[in-house]
Amino acid sequence: MLLHEKQDSFSPLRQILGHVSQRRYRNYAAVGIALVLLSMVWLSGSLTLHSSRQKFHDDYVSNRVPEWTSRVSKSNDSHLIPANIWQIVLPKTQPFMGDPNHVHIDARQLEFTASWLATNPDWQYTLVGQKGGNEFVESHFKTNPKIIETYHNISNVGQKSDFLRYLLLSVYGGVYTDTDTVALKPIDVWVPKAFRDKARLVVGIEFDRRDGGPWADIPHWLQFCQWTIAAAPGHPVFTRMVNRVLKSLDDLSDLHGVPISQLQPESFEVMNSTGPAAWTDMVFEQLQVYNPLLNDTQDLSFMEEPTLIGDILILPIDGFGMGQDHSKSTNDGSIPPTAMMRHMFQGSWRGD
Known part of the structure; x- marks a missing residue:
């Protein structure tokens, strides 16, 4: 025709x-x-x-995921986690607020991104920068001005990136992963087949005191990483986490006697307000809702295989944490079969 x-x-x-x-x-x-x-x-x-x-x-301004994204997400019928991959690159200082279109991103920051694209064809990939982050927060949280105000006032790029990843996953779902991570297996195989119609949050262990003593910056016996998170949109853990971030930043502001915009947090203050220590607290609280018999993160120590508690799938140490010299992580140069991705520890937020 x-x-x-x-x-x-x-x-x-x-x-x-x-x-x-x-x-x-x-x-x-x-x-x-x-x-x-x-x-x-x-x-x-x-x-x-x-x-x-x-x-x-x-589509973007009207707060809708573009239609193509919706089609990709729906094609993954056996999973509850949408086929979205998110990464975030924010400037370490904030001199560009008046002209966010001219924030430069060094291509070397994205050297591992190709592994995510090659391993997960047909997944929707989004790199969120300062302009996109601002527009997303302002358009999706108009009814909660506290979130918008706090987000804009955060000066530490680590805390800001942490907060933004929770907000993105809460609204859209998918997989968030730091730019210094390498994909080893397709995301479609992260969740065992028996759990694919149940798992709405996938977390990995980054630290387990099973083979040593406590670390100064890690308050828990076992800690979950947040350099990579997979989630369905609207998971209740993000409501807990957003509230934790808001309260923690207010507490730091009161402690130091300065507004949030002037905070210069120490490493532990970052990790315990928006980072993995705070994330572990909130994930464990949600796990306790599903299983009240859990008393401490130590109850999850020595985990050797993926474990589903409620709708939260916990991967053992090698799932998201291979290549480390602690916690019985595989660190002999090989890639264990249970490894889904690897963190290369090239982030530099501690200097911010």
């Missing part, structure tokens, strides 16, 4: 050429018609490109 229509659309041109009797004028006519056709093709392409860009803009 399209071919037939295309052929018919050229027949008037043939008639015009047919009525030009002299060769010289026929050549002039052919050239003129060709120029007209090229102009039409260029104009059509420009309109199509503008329409595509406008559609993406409309």
Whole structure:
């Protein structure tokens, strides 16, 4: 049908050429018609490109996930976690607030991102920068101005990135992963088949005191990482975590006698307000809702296989934490079969 229509659309041109009797004028006519056709093709392409860009803009501004994202998420019928991959790169200082379009991102920060794209074709990937983060928070949390105010006032890039990942996963779901992580297996196989219709949150262990004493910056016997998290949108753990962040930052502000925008937190203050220590507290609280017999994170120590508690799937140390020299993590140069990804520990938030 399209071919037939295309052929018919050229027949008037043939008639015009047919009525030009002299060769010289026929050549002039052919050239003129060709120029007209090229102009039409260029104009059509420009309109199509503008329409595509406008559609993406409309989807974003109207607080909807673009339709293509929705189709990808729905194609993964056996999983409750949408097929979205999120990474965040925010500037370490905030001099660009007035002109967020000119924040430079060093391409070297994304050297491991290709592993996520290659391992997970057809997943929707989004790199969120300062402008996108601001627009997302402002458009999705209009009814909670405390979230917007706190987000904008955070000056420590580690805390800001932490807060943003929880908000993104709460709204859209998917997989958040730091830019210094490497994908080892497709996300589709992270959750064992028996749990795929049940798991709405996937967390990994980053520290387990099973083979040593306590660490100064880690208050728990066992700690969950938040360099990589997989979640269904709306999981209740994020409500807990957002409230924890808001309270922790207010507490730090009161402790130091300065507004949140002027805080210069120490490493432990970051980890215990927005980072893995706070995350572990909130995940464990949610686990206790599902299993009141859990008393301490030590009850999860020595885990050797993926374990589902309620709708939270906990991966053993090698799942998200291989290559470390503690916690019985595999660190002999090999990649264990239970490893889903690897953290390369190249983040530099501690200096912020």
